[in-house]
Amino acid sequence: MKRPGRKAATDRSFVVALSRGLDVLRAFRPNDGLLGNQEIAARTNLPKPTVSRLTYTLTKLGYLTPVPRFEKYQLAPSAMSLGYAALANLGVRHLSESYRDEVMRETGGAVAVGGRDRLSMIYFGQSRSGLTIGVQLDVGSRIPIATTAMGRAYIWALPDDERASLLRELREHYGSRWPRMRDGIERSGETVARHGFAISAGEWQDDVAAVGVALKLNDGTGPYAFNCGAPAFRFTEDRLRSDIGPRLVAMVRSIEAALGTVAPQSKKEENKKIKAGGKVARMVERIK
Amino acid sequence: MKRPGRKAATDRSFVVALSRGLDVLRAFRPNDGLLGNQEIAARTNLPKPTVSRLTYTLTKLGYLTPVPRFEKYQLAPSAMSLGYAALANLGVRHLSESYRDEVMRETGGAVAVGGRDRLSMIYFGQSRSGLTIGVQLDVGSRIPIATTAMGRAYIWALPDDERASLLRELREHYGSRWPRMRDGIERSGETVARHGFAISAGEWQDDVAAVGVALKLNDGTGPYAFNCGAPAFRFTEDRLRSDIGPRLVAMVRSIEAALGTVAPQSKKEENKKIKAGGKVARMVERIK
DNA sequence: GAATTTAGTTTCGCACTGCGGAATTAACAA
DNA sequence: TTGTTAATTCCGCAGTGCGAAACTAAATTC
Numbered sequence: 001m002k003r004p005g006r007k008a009a010t011d012r013s014f015v016v017a018l019s020r021g022l023d024v025l026r027a028f029r030p031n032d033g034l035l036g037n038q039e040i041a042a043r044t045n046l047p048k049p050t051v052s053r054l055t056y057t058l059t060k061l062g063y064l065t066p067v068p069r070f071e072k073y074q075l076a077p078s079a080m081s082l083g084y085a086a087l088a089n090l091g092v093r094h095l096s097e098s099y100r101d102e103v104m105r106e107t108g109g110a111v112a113v114g115g116r117d118r119l120s121m122i123y124f125g126q127s128r129s130g131l132t133i134g135v136q137l138d139v140g141s142r143i144p145i146a147t148t149a150m151g152r153a154y155i156w157a158l159p160d161d162e163r164a165s166l167l168r169e170l171r172e173h174y175g176s177r178w179p180r181m182r183d184g185i186e187r188s189g190e191t192v193a194r195h196g197f198a199i200s201a202g203e204w205q206d207d208v209a210a211v212g213v214a215l216k217l218n219d220g221t222g223p224y225a226f227n228c229g230a231p232a233f234r235f236t237e238d239r240l241r242s243d244i245g246p247r248l249v250a251m252v253r254s255i256e257a258a259l260g261t262v263a264p265q266s267k268k269e270e271n272k273k274i275k276a277g278g279k280v281a282r283m284v285e286r287i288k
Numbered sequence: 289m290k291r292p293g294r295k296a297a298t299d300r301s302f303v304v305a306l307s308r309g310l311d312v313l314r315a316f317r318p319n320d321g322l323l324g325n326q327e328i329a330a331r332t333n334l335p336k337p338t339v340s341r342l343t344y345t346l347t348k349l350g351y352l353t354p355v356p357r358f359e360k361y362q363l364a365p366s367a368m369s370l371g372y373a374a375l376a377n378l379g380v381r382h383l384s385e386s387y388r389d390e391v392m393r394e395t396g397g398a399v400a401v402g403g404r405d406r407l408s409m410i411y412f413g414q415s416r417s418g419l420t421i422g423v424q425l426d427v428g429s430r431i432p433i434a435t436t437a438m439g440r441a442y443i444w445a446l447p448d449d450e451r452a453s454l455l456r457e458l459r460e461h462y463g464s465r466w467p468r469m470r471d472g473i474e475r476s477g478e479t480v481a482r483h484g485f486a487i488s489a490g491e492w493q494d495d496v497a498a499v500g501v502a503l504k505l506n507d508g509t510g511p512y513a514f515n516c517g518a519p520a521f522r523f524t525e526d527r528l529r530s531d532i533g534p535r536l537v538a539m540v541r542s543i544e545a546a547l548g549t550v551a552p553q554s555k556k557e558e559n560k561k562i563k564a565g566g567k568v569a570r571m572v573e574r575i576k
Numbered sequence: 577g578a579a580t581t582t583a584g585t586t587t588c589g590c591a592c593t594g595c596g597g598a599a600t601t602a603a604c605a606a
Numbered sequence: 607t608t609g610t611t612a613a614t615t616c617c618g619c620a621g622t623g624c625g626a627a628a629c630t631a632a633a634t635t636c
Contacts, residue, residue: 017303018305057302057306065509069506070507089316122365220356221355
């Protein structure tokens, strides 16, 4: 008999213990700092002894710190270092910095790049001036995909099939709130098609207005997306359309040019890509 | 027969698969961005099929992205979000920000807080002005424990037994280079005892000079450490001793006061702590 | 100060996972 | 073609990782 609570028994390459351990780490969300085994068990739906073993392992490895005073655990610095290795390797982050700074200075808005994690976009980097008060987002911050300019730009940069499955996930997640969100997403689909940027004015936080533009890479990763936002009184919807949006589009196009993302650079590369087709297809299929 | 490559078979609570999966993630270091299964296998000393399964699992979970173009993997945004949750929960980071800023302005040096991961210190947060060129360290950056001011301050804030075992690890790690490092560490032990700060002038990077001061918490986590550094021509050894060092010590004492780290706050807490003794001891013992 | 509640740990037998040596497939290079 | 290098698939089985239930230990209630 199959034990309860397992993933599909058929997938012999999926390492359940690893998945569960990472779920335990993810149970720690910003601002609830300390968690006991009990709470972790509740959040992850894992039985207590299993959680006990996983926290024990994670502690030994240095990803969790016990806080004896409260008999709870806290994420440790090691957990951080995982993430920041990721950051350092995201070329877009570094390469786009000067472009972001420039647009920030020109527009007075905060400019950021991010990528997707589940149903959120995560900030890789951002340019803020002392002026851009209000929005206090840092590297690593999450914003929802469905209601933000960055997220919507991302959605419309996805290949059709991936977009479809993302939208399905969003629908499930949001339940009754979905129709309103879908409308916003569809509207931005139009602005993306027509002008290259998505808009969200007051749809995420009612005093924040922003535009978003996606960046596609040709290495199979991404897409990523940029935004430029400010308090609503500073970025009127008109200004977003006529000034900020086009500017951000221009910025991203420049970055694309700098990255040479348009097409494989050489005959050889082109060749490689075609030949790799079979293998890649299998790879993607399996991951799907 | 025991299979090769396993941890001590006796520890029934240690989840090997989780440990290995995290090792795979850690195999990605800043600036070598893409790794294939082969390279991961080499770095982690795991057999190829095992790596295959782990990368498959991590990819499915969204921690790795396949880069089909090169048939390799890259750390994905999800990996980052783990680390960020850690950051957001480190009260010291946020609470110390204004203090750090002030010292940065007063001294012209970059001021940072960090904690330990293995044999490195990791930056949680830092204050840099436009003036502090040269040192380009970001949140998440690693610097060695043995040769930096931050690391040395940390070492001398550890309880004796933990310090001893850390020093042992360092000795093993550095081999023939150890004696020189030990000298530096010992020297800073004296300055810490006498003045409260550690110095590293040109011992990490020969054009960087810094002081470090540790912060002990009474919740059982940490310790953490602060540094204040600048190009060597700006911070002469004399100035470190007479000006920067004392200033950083004063800063950390203020932060400690603000955190109320000196003793348990209430009779009830005190009580709790004592009663918890037995359980805590067991916990620590097991983790040791 | 006994009874209850709440949180975490230990036990233990065994089902099934995760393992890894060896074979296989695939993409290139010569 | 043949050789080389890298990744995946096979597959039998050792032993890991599992989780229900029992247990311990604090904190709380009455």
